[in-house]
Amino acid sequence: MDNIKALGIDKYTDTILISEWEGVKKPDARIFKAALEKLDVSAKDSVFVGGHPEKDINAARSVGMRTIWKKDHQWAENVNADFIINDLDEIPQIVSRLNLDLNPPWK
Template sequence: MNSLKSIIFDLDNTLLWDERSIDEAFQATCGVVEQETGVNAEHFEHIVRQTAKQLFEQSDIFAWADMIEVTDLEALWGTFTAQHTAPLQKLSEMASGYQRETWFLSLQQAGIERPGLDVRLAQMFAAERRKRPLLYADTIEVLDVLRSRYSLVLMTNGSPDLQQEKIDSIPGLSDYFDHIIISGTFGVGKPDPSIFKHALNLLGLPPQEAIMIGDNLNTDILGAQQVGMSTVWINHHHVEALEDRKPTFEIRCLSELPSIIQTL
């Protein structure tokens, strides 16, 4: 590999601990359901997650949302105020109804009849998620080490306003990056090679002088491989990588990254 000049980071579950934020928002919201109705919180959470997924996959916007990687759980709390394209406008129009219907149908399936509780839970879940802008413990330390030596880029899939809200929820996070690329703004998401080529064009670098860091084999790793970039996979869940998307390097947490970067 030639001299490394730029490091491209994924956002969700790479720098930002989105899984934990969502889990804790569910625990808080479903805990209220248990307190008020006696229905087990974990059981009810399972129902809500299943309902949210099914409803989202049945929506007219699903194919486009899946392409830029807006997930059902993001749709459960996002407001989607950015409406500069027809799909984003459609997502914005469906969001509040989708959120309320998810909780309404979940309550119905759990045998709970409480008028107005669906609206309250929809609002509560969104508020609880927004209370939890959680970084991994080593995120800032690693960014501090690397930003003085390399150009840093943030490349994230998702809706422009929701991803920007996540970034802005961590004071100073955006200051680490020379470029921030959001799939909903660009038009396609990882693993499409074009978004990686776009990042390299912004940097004015060949693929050999940049490296992709991410937690998702199917988007971050595969996409970077397709344009000839080296990759670092953060394997949070200790699973085996598929043969056709084996990363160049594998780590368990971000704090392992600087020592790898030093060898390049």
């Protein structure tokens, strides 16, 4: 929680799951499924943002979530994420684009 508050992203979320609080750690799929259940959303209608290629990106993709990888110089550039960003400020634009893809105006 300290990291989340330090990044200033706690104010943008209604639900936060901390692995120690949940009793399961990434990359265990149960933590991602617990988040989906608490938020009452399907995996295909969700996006997970993370910085670790295996524990975050591959693990979230394994349950069907879309993924955004926050680039980190210690990992290779060929991370298998749906989106790759340099800065967290890029997330709202991606989410807006995904919302249009999920709910096109012509439907």
